Amino acid sequence: MPHSPFPTPGFIELSLSLRADQQESVEAALEDVGALAVTLLDADADTSNEQAILEPGVGETPLWSQIVLTALFEADTDRSGLLLVLAELLPDLDPAQITFREVADQDWTRVWMDQFKPMQFGRRLWVYPWNIEPPQSADNVFIRLDPGLAFGTGTHPTTALCLEWLDRMDLAGKFIIDYGCGSGILAIAAALLGASQVQGVDNDPQAIESSLSNAMRNGVAERISLHLPGAEDPAPVDLLVANILAGPLHTLAPVFAARLKPGGRMALSGILHGQHVELLERYAEWFDDLVVSQRDDWVRIEGIRAGNREWRVGNS
Template identity: 45%
Template sequence: MAWLQLRINATAEHAESIGTMLSANGAQAVTFVDAKDTPVYEPKPGETMLWPDTQVVGLFDASDDMPSIIARLAQSKLLGNNFTHKLDPLEDKDWEREWMDNFHPMQFGERLWICPSWREVPDPGAVNVMLDPGLAFGTGTHPTTSLCLRWLDGLSLTGKQVVDFGCGSGILALAALKLGAGHVTGIDIDPQALQASQENARRNDVADRLSVYLPDDQPSLQADVVMANILSGPLLELQDVITAYCKPGGKLVLSGILAEQVARIEAAYARDFDLDTSAIDGDWARVSGVRKLA
């Protein structure tokens, strides 16, 4: 079966009402997507948290009469005649198989390869990280992750203590361990991310050098290297927490940053770090530096 996706830009105030309208007009599923770079934190009991700029996505059968549906939506007071929307075809596929078929081994820098666990490694003599992301974020295909991986490949990590703040699938933690780090502490708000990190660590025979924690359980420590590939909002809000993990003279790398947000991140972290020239990859950026000694 083929499908159609109807995307409508909304505010948090109106997103749920628009979602209800889509369901009433035949949408098989409705999802809410962050339309901008804005984190959403744990809701209170009974509370639904949405982003200030939210995209409401309705999934429709391709045989549905979409012109009539859009016309009915346009008659509502909430949307009006000129509401912004986009209609895209979505072919029905085995999406997991499609993704697996298109996830190939990738090289980062001179030594490091990220390899799907179901494929042969192209260079057995390289530093190979075998990865099965599961439900957690992080495969190396996104510029934010690849920027950090290339940075890691250029470091001497032998015996170093590392913190991976927002570890996701564990890809950065595993890369650091395979590049010689003595121990990595992974921290994430998502228990599934911690599980994925541990499973990937076992797959790479480095589980004895990885510890993972939820934020409320995170230990007090100072590491030689701190990595935080999250978003600019949390990087700013949690600046003191992230900085505290990095010992004086230690190295820091930050990503999940849009190129247009670099100046603000640099201005904040320059308080405690001597910053390198930031790296840009398309719309995304990496900020790195060394913590000041005093």
């Protein structure tokens, strides 16, 4: 994902479309040959609206079947060498699908700013890019994000569903875990909405870096602890939010059940409509009052930790 500041005054940007199952190997190869930043966008997004910026799950591939990948390189990078690398990785790729353009230093930041506008979630929660000053308001809560570091900005329906859930929860003085924290947007929202302690967990060190930077920008770093999976404090929490994917959500069900206090609330997203049926059956073993909400093709499941059931952490 993007980092700033960059070391040179100008850049070239490579862009191509690919399948989700190609993303990991292509991104790794581009980084090996010197990519300064790799950005993933939903190829099927309505170009008349903001495109959804990738918020990856824990150890998972992207949420979309088709991706537009852009990679930023220093201005003197050998373009023919980059094309040779991609030809080896994707021999069936039409070279005409790969495009280059020159990008001025200030233009790269502007691309992100143009995609990232203030957005409202629920009654009082807003997400603002760091360069736009929010209005003074006693009734609203503002998250400030750096688009150059954010894995997720709220544009994707799964993130929006989780932000809206947090907005209507009573978080004052609560202990919360954000599993698969990405940019830290959900952890930061929880802290700004009154949580006294928030854990962010992600298996990507870049996500931890992004979350820390954004937490510091929002003045809540002292209430947010960030961890790789298994390194976090195992103490029971009051609320849990996990915006990952259906596969890991199924696997992690007993772990989440053990982390939540009886009566604690959870919200799960990153779930395509249809996948929720199996997850409802899975989580019914530990959770009551399971409710499904849908946005476009995506689903949020919320529920309450049952107080009279065995904590079977060893289940899989």
